[in-house]
Structures are given as structure tokens and as C-alpha cells.
Amino acid sequence: MAQRHLDPTDPVADPSPELFEPGGAPTADALAGYLRAQATQFLRALRLHRENGGHAAGGTEESVDAARALRRSARRISGSLHTFRPLLDEAWSEELRPELAWLSGTLAREHACQARLERLLLALHRLSPRTGVAAGGRAAATVPVPQSAEGGRPGPPAQPAAVDRGNLTVGAAKAGALLERQLTLARTRAHSTALQALGSSRFHAVADKVAVLASDVPLTPVAATADLRPLAAAAEERLTDAVATLPLVTAGSPYNAEALVHGLSPDPDPHPQDAPWHQVRLLLRLHRYAREVVEGADAPVDVRLLTAGQALDRHRDASEAATAAAAAARTPRIAPATAYALGVLHADQRHEVEAARFAFQQSWQKQAVGAG
Amino acid sequence: MAQRHLDPTDPVADPSPELFEPGGAPTADALAGYLRAQATQFLRALRLHRENGGHAAGGTEESVDAARALRRSARRISGSLHTFRPLLDEAWSEELRPELAWLSGTLAREHACQARLERLLLALHRLSPRTGVAAGGRAAATVPVPQSAEGGRPGPPAQPAAVDRGNLTVGAAKAGALLERQLTLARTRAHSTALQALGSSRFHAVADKVAVLASDVPLTPVAATADLRPLAAAAEERLTDAVATLPLVTAGSPYNAEALVHGLSPDPDPHPQDAPWHQVRLLLRLHRYAREVVEGADAPVDVRLLTAGQALDRHRDASEAATAAAAAARTPRIAPATAYALGVLHADQRHEVEAARFAFQQSWQKQAVGAG
Numbered sequence: 001m002a003q004r005h006l007d008p009t010d011p012v013a014d015p016s017p018e019l020f021e022p023g024g025a026p027t028a029d030a031l032a033g034y035l036r037a038q039a040t041q042f043l044r045a046l047r048l049h050r051e052n053g054g055h056a057a058g059g060t061e062e063s064v065d066a067a068r069a070l071r072r073s074a075r076r077i078s079g080s081l082h083t084f085r086p087l088l089d090e091a092w093s094e095e096l097r098p099e100l101a102w103l104s105g106t107l108a109r110e111h112a113c114q115a116r117l118e119r120l121l122l123a124l125h126r127l128s129p130r131t132g133v134a135a136g137g138r139a140a141a142t143v144p145v146p147q148s149a150e151g152g153r154p155g156p157p158a159q160p161a162a163v164d165r166g167n168l169t170v171g172a173a174k175a176g177a178l179l180e181r182q183l184t185l186a187r188t189r190a191h192s193t194a195l196q197a198l199g200s201s202r203f204h205a206v207a208d209k210v211a212v213l214a215s216d217v218p219l220t221p222v223a224a225t226a227d228l229r230p231l232a233a234a235a236e237e238r239l240t241d242a243v244a245t246l247p248l249v250t251a252g253s254p255y256n257a258e259a260l261v262h263g264l265s266p267d268p269d270p271h272p273q274d275a276p277w278h279q280v281r282l283l284l285r286l287h288r289y290a291r292e293v294v295e296g297a298d299a300p301v302d303v304r305l306l307t308a309g310q311a312l313d314r315h316r317d318a319s320e321a322a323t324a325a326a327a328a329a330r331t332p333r334i335a336p337a338t339a340y341a342l343g344v345l346h347a348d349q350r351h352e353v354e355a356a357r358f359a360f361q362q363s364w365q366k367q368a369v370g371a372g
Numbered sequence: 373m374a375q376r377h378l379d380p381t382d383p384v385a386d387p388s389p390e391l392f393e394p395g396g397a398p399t400a401d402a403l404a405g406y407l408r409a410q411a412t413q414f415l416r417a418l419r420l421h422r423e424n425g426g427h428a429a430g431g432t433e434e435s436v437d438a439a440r441a442l443r444r445s446a447r448r449i450s451g452s453l454h455t456f457r458p459l460l461d462e463a464w465s466e467e468l469r470p471e472l473a474w475l476s477g478t479l480a481r482e483h484a485c486q487a488r489l490e491r492l493l494l495a496l497h498r499l500s501p502r503t504g505v506a507a508g509g510r511a512a513a514t515v516p517v518p519q520s521a522e523g524g525r526p527g528p529p530a531q532p533a534a535v536d537r538g539n540l541t542v543g544a545a546k547a548g549a550l551l552e553r554q555l556t557l558a559r560t561r562a563h564s565t566a567l568q569a570l571g572s573s574r575f576h577a578v579a580d581k582v583a584v585l586a587s588d589v590p591l592t593p594v595a596a597t598a599d600l601r602p603l604a605a606a607a608e609e610r611l612t613d614a615v616a617t618l619p620l621v622t623a624g625s626p627y628n629a630e631a632l633v634h635g636l637s638p639d640p641d642p643h644p645q646d647a648p649w650h651q652v653r654l655l656l657r658l659h660r661y662a663r664e665v666v667e668g669a670d671a672p673v674d675v676r677l678l679t680a681g682q683a684l685d686r687h688r689d690a691s692e693a694a695t696a697a698a699a700a701a702r703t704p705r706i707a708p709a710t711a712y713a714l715g716v717l718h719a720d721q722r723h724e725v726e727a728a729r730f731a732f733q734q735s736w737q738k739q740a741v742g743a744g
Contacts, residue, residue, distance in 0.1 A: 124636070126629075126633060127632060127633070127634065127635045127636040127637075128635075128637055169637065171636065172636040254626030254727070255626065255627075255723070255727030255731075257498075257720075257723070257727070260499060260716075260723075261499070262499065262500070263500070263720075264496070264499040264500035264713055265499075265500055265501060265541065329708065329712045336701065336706050336707070336710070336711035337701075338708070339708035339709065339715065340711040340715040340718075341636055341715060342715065343712040343713060343714065343715020343717075343718070343719070344635055344636055344715040344716070344719045346712075346715070346716055346719075347715070347716045347718075347719030347720055347723070348629075348632055348635075348719055351627065351632075352629075355626070355629070358626055358627060359627075
């Protein structure tokens with residue numbers, strides 16, 4: 001294996017402030033320092049997770065935070081291995097990367113189910129304010145339910161057409177209950193899977209590798225004289241190339257009705273038009289991590305990059321929520337009113353998708369103007 | 373009755389070009405000329421309608437055009453009676469106006485049902501391109517249906533999940549068929565009602581009054597020395613006052629998600645938030661007609677006013693289409709997939725409502741900038 005192990009006792013490996021001096025080219029030492037720091041974060045988060053009863057369904061607040069920190073470090077390590085590939089031992093890197101992706105993916109699923117449920121219940125609440133759609137379950141705490149809905153009454157006392165009109169509100173309540181049932185089940189399953197993963201020998205192998213990384217980064221010989229910036233620039237270029245393929249002119253024209261096109265087609269799951277946006281989201285993240293490596297922890301946050309990233313997160317969340325609503329509507333033997341409410345909800349989330357694309361276009365345009 | 377009948381043989385009543393001379397104040401003679409011209413149009417349209425078999429369901433193209441021309445003149449006469457009230461005999465005006473409103477309302481209904489059905493089927497087609505939602509009925513001619521949908525197959529040949537996935541497309545097709553049934557029935561009823569109206573003694577009384585108006589406009593004594601502009605300005609002021617009450621800041625912020633708020637509430641029909649926009653639509657029309665009277669037939673069209681009016685027409689059409697989709701979803705014993713498709717369609721049209729408000733805000737802002 002052609003590599004140079006950096007030892008923490010070796011003074012060269014110590015990420016000292018001068019690595020990030022203005023004008024000084026960031027070197028492989030900056031990368032090694034970043035990877036060691038992220039590996040240390042990973043191990044700390046893992047310890048916290050174990051100490052805070054990560055086994056309880058849903059988990060304590062601390063264990064949720066610890067799982068988030070675990071994912072955060074895993075993504076950064078994995079992303080850096082990808083962007084700075086030529087500087088790291090290839091066999092080691094190609095072994096660790098998919099394992100980190102498996103781990104962060106597995107840990108993300110429980111959180112995603114919970115967030116999706118909260119998003120959908122909030123949307124139902126906005127669409128049908130008198131309905132106690134969030135009366136039960138964990139999400140109730142985040143959704144304010146008006147007093148009048150607590151009795152489960154669909155509206156004011158009976159009037160000639162009250163049954164018909166109330167029907168839709170009952171539909172919203174039933175849709176909420178159905179989504180809560182399905183997504184809580186999915187969350188519980190994701191939780192079990194995550195627990196199994198964290199107890200598996202596969203995970204222990206990853207943790208061992210990360211523990212070694214915390215002190216010992218396997219750099220290649222070329223790393224000694226390498227400048228990180230061309231590799232970081234290549235990551236940025238992959239991002240801008242991917243953005244260039246997005247339909248940004250359409251996205252920047254409000255109410256283009258593009259996101260709901262084919263909304264009732266036989267293949268709504270996953271929505272093929274969303275894929276390039278998801279791809280840009282991942283590339284934007286890699287670019288952000290590369291900037292962290294090159295510019296150091298004290299570098300100012302690029303607000304426009306952050307805003308663009310948030311728009312793409314919202315795009316992904318709304319896309320998946322819309323898919324969940326459509327999936328719930330395929331549950332056998334549901335009432336028409338429930339299906340109707342799920343249809344409204346699906347379309348609502350697809351419009352959130354469109355709104356997120358518009359927000360991305362706006363922030364990206366600002367960025368280009370600011371940079372040019 | 374304090375009035376001055378203008379006689380066409382009276383040289384003063386002849387709408388001569390100098391009435392619209394640049395700088396010359398438009399007088400009651402301009403109003404009389406406008407009303408006579410519109411009354412003449414009305415009588416011509418009525419004759420055309422009778423000659424072109426206005427009795428056939430749906431009617432020939434000529435009879436549809438004739439009905440449109442009838443409504444057009446009726447609205448202009450009625451609007452002018454309102455705006456220039458102080459210059460016209462009060463008793464006569466107050467008798468004729470509601471009758472003209474009844475007539476144009478009755479004649480509009482058939483057209484509205486047809487337009488609503490076409491709008492909804494086009495939207496379903498956009499949402500579900502492989503579905504033959506417009507395979508039957510009159511609207512089929514306006515909606516291109518791909519060859520593959522003609523066999524009524526919901527998608528490609530069976531795959532493991534094809535039944536579930538195809539379900540929604542079947543839903544779109546069923547939703548289209550349901551809307552077609554309901555709106556065609558409504559159109560047929562509206563057609564019968566319009567025919568009954570055109571054969572009624574009530575209508576003959578209106579037509580007689582309009583026939584008199586074509587030669588003889590009952591002006592009040594004050595009309596002789598009146599300037600039309602303050603009354604036209606008052607109509608414009610009523611419009612700007614009403615626009616000032618609209619939530620234009622929200623409407624101008626794309627994807628504000630306002631139009632679908634309470635989209636599942638128990639009282640979606642009619643949507644209370646739409647009313648002020650409908651009101652502005654009527655006031656904009658009155659302003660436009662007042663300009664026609666004051667500036668004469670040769671005055672240039674105000675493109676921005678036209679654009680704003682089209683946005684409000686679209687707002688009204690989408691609002692009513694959304695209501696029709698929600699109403700169809702309350703049909704007893706429909707399949708969940710049908711209800712789901714109607715929910716998506718309802719939300720889609722509510723977003724059209726929001727898009728129309730945005731378009732209005734944009735055109736109105738331009739207008740204010742242009743005028744200021």
C-alpha cells in the first residue's frame with residue numbers, strides 16, 4: 001500500500017493555524033487535520049449515543065442529537081474521501097466510503113420518517129385548520145390544535161349540507177391518522193434497523209476504521225506536495241455543471257406548474273423530474289465540505305450557498321412527502337374523503353417542490369451575480 | 373319622468389367625430405351614442421342567434437358567437453347605466469339594469485359550464501398524460517389524446533406493482549368521466565334555461581326596451597351640460613379603492629401558498645378569500661366600459677388593463693373549476709382513486725387561483741408605475 005500514515009505525535013500532522021494563513025496554499029495536512037477532527041466528532045457522537053439510551057423507540061433528545069452528529073461526521077468523512085480521492089490511499093478509501101454511506105443512510109431513515117410525518121401533518125393542519133389531525137401521536141406536540149377540534153367534531157352543529165361539507169374535513173382527519181399510522185410504523189422499523197446496524201459487526205468494523213482515522217490518516221505519496229485547491233475546484237465544477245443542466249429558466253418563472261406535471265401518471269414514485277435536483281443537492285454538499293477542508297473551520301459561512309442548500313433540502317423533503325401522500329392513497333379500502341384529502345396534500349407538496357426550485361433559482365442567481 | 377329623449381333624427385343625437393376631439397370634454401351625447409351603438413349590437417346579435425338555431429343543445433358556432441355578442445352588449449349597457457346613473461332617467465335605468473344582469477347571467481351559464489369542463493379536462497390531461505380522460509364528449513376535440521390511451525389501458529403491460537400504480541391513472545380517467553357527466557348535465561340545464569329565458573315575456577320586455585334604446589336614450593335634464601369624466605373617474609376610483617383592499621403584497625410573493633389555505637375546511641364553496649378578487653374583476657370591467665364611453669370606439673386599448681382583466685378572468689375560472697372538482701368529490705359511492713384524482717385537481721386549480729393573483733399583482737404594479 002503506497003501511503004504515508006500521519007501520526008499525531010508527528011509535528012507535521014498537527015493542524016496548526018498557519019495551515020490556513022491567508023494566501024497560503026492548503027495542503028494535505030489540512031485534509032488530514034479535517035479528517036482527524038471529523039473522526040473524533042464521530043467517536044464522541046457514538047459515545048453520547050450509547051450513553052443516552054439510543055435503544056428507546058424515537059430516542060431521547062440527546063440520542064437524537066447524537067445520531068445527527070454521527071451522520072454529520074460520517075457524511076463529511078465520506079465526502080472528503082470522494083473529493084480528495086487522489087491524496088488518500090485508494091484501497092482504504094474505497095472500502096470505507098460505501099460503509100459510511102450505508103451507516104449515514106441507515107441512521108437518516110428514522111429521522112426522515114419523523115420529519116416527513118410532521119411536514120405532512122402541518123400541511124394538513126394548514127389546509128384544514130379545524131381538524132384535529134394531530135390529536136394523537138408524537139407529532140401532536142409540534143402542531144397546535146385549536147380547542148374546538150379536541151372533541152373530534154368536524155365543524156359547527158348540523159345544517160342541511162353540513163354532512164357533505166364536513167365530509168372533507170373528516171377526510172383530512174382520516175388522512176392524518178392514516179399517514180401517522182404508516183409513517184410511525186416506518187419510523188419504528190427504521191429505528192430497529194438503525195439499532196441492529198449499530199450493534200452489527202459491520203458497524204464495529206466502520207467504527208474501528210474511524211477510530212484509526214482519528215489519529216492516522218492514510219495519505220498517498222503525492223499528497224506531500226499537493227495543493228488541495230484544484231481538487232476542491234473540481235468539486236465546485238461538478239456542482240456548476242450539474243446546475244447548468246437544471247431547467248432554471250422554468251424554475252425561475254413563478255407558477256410554471258411544472259412540478260405537478262404527470263402528477264397522476266402511473267409512475268409517480270419516485271418522480272423522475274426530481275432526480276437532477278437531488279443530484280445537485282448532493283454535489284452542493286460535497287462542495288460545502290470541500291470548502292470546509294480548504295478554508296478551515298474558521299472560514300465565514302457562505303450564506304448564499306447555505307440558502308441554496310436549504311432550498312434543495314426543502315425540495316427533497318417535499319418530494320418525499322408528496323410520494324408518501326400518494327403511497328397512502330393506494331392503501332386498500334380507504335374512504336373517498338380520505339383519498340381526496342391525500343390528493344390535495346400530494347398536490348400541495350408537489351407545489352412545495354416547485355416553490356423550492358424557485359427559491360433555489362433565486363439564491364443561485366444571486367450567487368452568480370455576487371461572484372461575477 | 374324628468375328626461376330628454378334623444379331622437380336619431382335630432383342632429384344633436386348623432387354621434388359625430390367632434391365629440392371625441394382631443395381636449396374636448398366628452399358629453400352626454402357621447403354616452404347616448406355609445407348606448408345606441410350597444411343597443412344596435414344587441415339587436416343584431418339577437419337576430420343572428422335566432423337565425424342560427426340557438427335552440428340546438430350546445431348550439432352552432434354562429435349561435436355561440438351570437439350569444440356571446442348578446443352578453444357583451446348587455447354588460448356594456450348595464451355597466452354604463454350604473455356608471456353614468458345621474459345622467460339617465462332613474463326609473464327607466466333601475467328597471468332595465470337588473471333585467472340586463474339577469475339576461476347576461478342566464479346566457480353566461482352554459483358557456484361557463486363548457487369552459488369549466490374544458491379547463492378541468494385539460495388540467496387532468498396535463499396531470500396524467502397517458503389517460504384518455506377526454507375520450508368521449510364534446511371537449512375531446514380540444515384535448516389531444518395520445519394514441520396509446522385509446523384502448524383505455526392505464527399504462528404499460530402488467531408488472532408487479534402495475535395494478536397499484538395504474539390505479540391513480542384509472543382515477544384520473546374516472547374523475548374526468550365524472551366531471552364530464554356532471555358538467556355536461558349542468559350545461560344542458562343551463563342551455564334549456566337560456567332557451568326558456570329567450571322565449572319568455574320577461575326577455576321580450578327587455579328586448580323591447582333595448583330596441584327603444586337603439587334610437588332613443590332617456591337622458592336627464594342635467595345631462596345637457598354634463599361632463600362624463602368625473603363619473604368615469606369615480607368608476608376608476610371605486611376600482612382602485614377595491615384593489616387597495618386586496619392582499620397584493622402576499623399575492624406578489626410567489627408560492628405564498630395562500631390560495632390553498634383552508635382547502636380542506638368544511639366551507640370550501642364558495643371560497644371566501646376569492647370574493648374581493650371577483651369584486652375587483654367586476655369593477656375593472658366597469659372602468660373599462662367607462663373608458664370606452666369617454667374615449668370613444670377609436671381609443672387605443674390599454675394593454676395593461678386588458679392583462680389585469682385577463683388575470684382576474686383566469687382567477688374566476690380557476691376558482692370555479694376548483695369548486696367543481698371539490699363538488700364532484702362529494703358524489704356518493706365514488707372510488708378512492710377517483711376522489712384522489714379530484715383532490716389533486718382541486719389543489720391544482722387552487723394554485724391556478726394563486727398564479728392568477730400573482731399575474732394580476734404583476735400587471736397592476738406595472739400599471740401603477742406606468743401611470744405614476
